Amino acid sequence: MxxxxxxxxxxxxxxxxxxxxxxxxxxxxxxxxxxxxxxxxxxxxxxxxxxxxxxxxxxxxxxxxxxxxxxxxxxxxxxxxxxxxxxxxxxxxxxxxxxxxxxxxxxxxxxxxxxxxxxxxxxxxxxxxxxxxxxxxxxxxxxxxxxxxxxxxxxxxxxxxxxxxxxxxxxxxxxxxxxxxxxxxxxxxxxxxxxxxxxxxxxxxxxxxxxxxxxxxxxxxxxxxxEHVRLGLSYRETVARAIGPLLDGNTPTLEQVAHRLNTAPWTLRRRLSAEGHSFQEVLNTTRRDLAVSYVRDTTLTLGEIAFLLGFGSATAFQRAFKRWTGEAPGRFREEKRRSYISTASSTSSS
Missing domain, CATH: 3.90.1520 (H-NOX domain)
Structure with missing residues (x-):
């Protein structure tokens, strides 16, 4: 995401x-x-x-x-x-x-x-x-x-x-x-x-x-x-969009996400299962994708990102990020910024 x-x-x-x-x-x-x-x-x-x-x-x-x-x-x-x-x-x-x-x-x-x-x-x-x-x-x-x-x-x-x-x-x-x-x-x-x-x-x-x-x-x-925008989303994407705003400082539960979508928890679970997904999988994937975006695209500190994604500490977030990407978030951020600066320089000089 x-x-x-x-x-x-x-x-x-x-x-x-x-x-x-x-x-x-x-x-x-x-x-x-x-x-x-x-x-x-x-x-x-x-x-x-x-x-x-x-x-x-x-x-x-x-x-x-x-x-x-x-x-x-x-x-x-x-x-x-x-x-x-x-x-x-x-x-x-x-x-x-x-x-x-x-x-x-x-x-x-x-x-x-x-x-x-x-x-x-x-x-x-x-x-x-x-x-x-x-x-x-x-x-x-x-x-x-x-x-x-x-x-x-x-x-x-x-x-x-x-x-x-x-x-x-x-x-x-x-x-x-x-x-x-x-x-x-x-x-x-x-x-x-x-x-x-x-x-x-x-x-x-x-x-x-x-x-x-x-x-x-x-x-x-x-x-x-x-309606066209909504119909273009899979149910997994709909759930992921509902998870995002609930992450601040907490890990949202199935019940909280279902309430946000105005549906029953069992209905949410059933519809995700019909697409081959589980709630925990969607939650983990949403956190991972947002984590990559925050580290790559913003100047937020790792502690701030950890809070925004509902992790208990920056250390827990760093462990999860390395598990997701194979790199520590600080190194990942530095490499992406060097790549961006290099691309911007070549574009402006061409």
Missing amino acids: KLGDVSVAFVELMRLAMSRLGHDATPMLQQFQLDDLKLASPDARISIPRFMRLGHACIEVSDKPWLGLEMGRQTKAPHLGLAGLLAMSAPNVRISCQALATYELLSSFNARGRSQFKLEQGCGVASFYSVSPYNAYNLFVVDSVLCGWYHFLQWVTGRTDLVKRIEFEFSAPSYVDEYQGYFQCPVHFEATRNAVVLHEWALEIPSLHACASTYEALRRSAEREL
């Missing part, structure tokens, strides 16, 4: 933000082998680790660590794909937010979690999952998503007073003063989640672009696309 991927529409958004900040992103796109033909493909995706490395490269070149905030300010419906167009034509803010969360999978997939929209003491809360701890590679992603939702709702309604507060899990970054220029509401750092919290009264504010017939046509299309 990979960590996830996103539509190349988000790369287009990054290029637009770089332009607004006075920089040309073309050299970075070329380095990452992203040409206009690929960016024009409706089915093209970029892995989350590669997207984070691209964003980091753009930040280093521009010296603008608040790149994600600018991406958020430039976010419009087309950048969010079918979910964005559906949210734009929705009758009000509540249904717009529900559409963004419900159909997020059509433009992005994160193996460890997904965005959610729920009511909390009358207020609407749109929350975004991101792997912590935070660093130069993923801060901009959270900035872009929360700032994107904030400005998208402004654009959809023409209102600047809908949001009660913005919550970030990470500590105030070095560019904290920049947030004042992007948000006209309180911004809280070191929160328990990444979220946009809407005023209770804001939920029924109508969209300036509401159109009942267009909304219904887009909703039907989005449902078909979502």
Whole structure:
């Protein structure tokens, strides 16, 4: 299992933000082998680790660590794909937010979690999952998503007073003063989640672009696309996707995974058996694949990866990783990074 991927529409958004900040992103796109033909493909995706490395490269070149905030300010419906167009034509803010969360999978997939929209003491809360701890590679992603939702709702309604507060899990970054220029509401750092919290009264504010017939046509299309994605998954893959978000600090049980899939434990076991798999096998394979992705594609420490995958200690994780791959995780990471640097250098010089 990979960590996830996103539509190349988000790369287009990054290029637009770089332009607004006075920089040309073309050299970075070329380095990452992203040409206009690929960016024009409706089915093209970029892995989350590669997207984070691209964003980091753009930040280093521009010296603008608040790149994600600018991406958020430039976010419009087309950048969010079918979910964005559906949210734009929705009758009000509540249904717009529900559409963004419900159909997020059509433009992005994160193996460890997904965005959610729920009511909390009358207020609407749109929350975004991101792997912590935070660093130069993923801060901009959270900035872009929360700032994107904030400005998208402004654009959809023409209102600047809908949001009660913005919550970030990470500590105030070095560019904290920049947030004042992007948000006209309180911004809280070191929160328990990444979220946009809407005023209770804001939920029924109508969209300036509401159109009942267009909304219904887009909703039907989005449902078909979502069903197509689901039907394309084997039951083993469905179970693996349910396991991912449950791994933080714990090893999920069969009962917990069955509950997440809204099915009985015996049904889950029977359906896996029909495909020739067992729950323990799927659990072990999911942990192994995520472990390889974390070690290869992120800067997380081995202790942090061990926690994210439900191991009791870094030592236990290292033993398991060597059993899975034949190499210690530190050596595996170093070899993959040398290979990546060598490939990037040859690409940029050709």
